[in-house]
Amino acid sequence: MVSTVVRLPPEQAAQLLARYREAVAAKRMRLALGAVLLAGAVVLAGIGGEVDLGTLAANAHRLPTYVWNLTPPLALATLGRDLAEWFWNLDGWLLLLGDTLLIAYLGTLFGALGAFVLCFAASANLEKRRWVRFLARRTLEFCRTVPELVFALLFVMAFGLGALPGVLALAIHTMGALGKLFAEVVENIDMKPVEGAIATGAGRLDGIRYAVLPQVLSNFASYALLRFEINVRGAAVMGFVGAGGIGQDLMVAIRKFYYTDVSAILVMIIATVMIIDLVTERLRHHLIGLEQRP
Template identity: 85%
Template sequence: MASTLVRLPPEQAARALDHYREAVGARRARVVLGVVLLAGAIVLAGIGGEVDIEKFLANSHRLPAYVWNLTPPLALATLGSDLAEWFWNLDGWLLLLGDTLLIAYLGTLLGAVGAFVLCFAASANLEKRLWLRFAARRLLEFCRTVPELVFALLFVMAFGLGALPGVLALAIHTMGALGKLFAEVVENIDMKPVEGAVATGAGRLTSIRFAVLPQVLSNFASYALLRFEINVRSAAVMGFVGAGGIGTDLMVAIRKFYYTDVSAMLLLIIATVMIIDLATEQLRHRLIGLEQRP
């Protein structure tokens, strides 16, 4: 096959080239402007963040050294006893991890109950009173915008050290986050069953129970499980401010340079988080399957 390249007449080619330059030039100018702005922001942030490249380079060998210190001395010949020494406090740590899971569970449960109560007031299709909807939405927004660790710090001052402030901090944050998601689910329901229930004389509670709940419950459960996953991670660090769980021991180990303890606890936390992720994913897939069957 002979290739046939059609050459444009010179003045037409010149015009096309001009158009091309114009189009590309404008975009290129925008990209250059963006890069300059970004570079300026980096320099400003570098000054604000006290970035010291020299100091970093001088100390950068410490990070690999730190990671190296985290790995315990394991020899193949004495693997069993080495592992036993590495995880010397396995029972205690597992108990703390169990507490961490319970904190996450209780926080998620309380938060989900709170979100459930508030979400109907925050959704536009079920709540016609503007002031109530506005108030419910602002309350949920406040609860999810304040970081849970700030709540934990406050609650530790009010309730004393222990798991209770951690549970409450997680519950409040969960209520804010889930309340918004729940309300969005409720706003997307099919309104016909609600109208049917109202037409047969159902009150507000009855129509929610029989017309709204069957449509939203599986979604609610799925979101709550997702939140539980997130809360397990958060509960693991609640101990940093004294709000229970494995975090307190982990912080002490990091601060006191008990390297092998740090790696042992981190491994346990990562393994727990992965197991929880897998389990909740399975459950959520089943829930979604339930929803599609009818």
């Protein structure tokens, strides 16, 4: 293989080299300017947040100390007894963890149903009336903008302690989040089947059923499964405000400094979330694979 080297005239090579150096200098200047702006923003945020570096340095040892206190005394010779003592309330915690999973499941189910209803009204390619799209989109924005904990606090005040406030809070926030995702999926569909259905005399509902749903159902299910993973973690936090689930026992253990109870509950929550993540990930990939088949 013969390679040829093209030699430019000295004047042209010098011009190109000068342009290259100018471009490199301009890029370095932009990077330096960005670094200065970032540093200034960090300083202003620290001042606005009243960050005290002295206090931070003086108390930095407390976090690793607290984490160390969470570690239960485990010895290989007495491992079975130590684990039994660590998870002394396993049956009770499993029941509360089951409540947390049910709260997440119902919140995801009701929220997904609400998102399914509103997403078609929020899609520009299906809903031509601007005021309908405006109302649907602003409703979804309100639902996903307000944090779940705020909704949970309001519902606890209205309905009292228990699982109901957690289910309602997760359902409302899930409806807002999934509604936006569902609407974006609907807006990216192929409109030719829809136009064909309308041309044959199909109404709005029939057009959605036969021309839209076959294109979007797998993505809808995938997003709903992903939201269920998020809601399991959210349902565990809901217990902090009295909205049911294992979070209530976790908050009591934290407030009373029951260190080993805190670590045991956290291990159970982490293990549960990991298992759910693995299972739902497989399901999502399976659904996406079905969609990609010819």
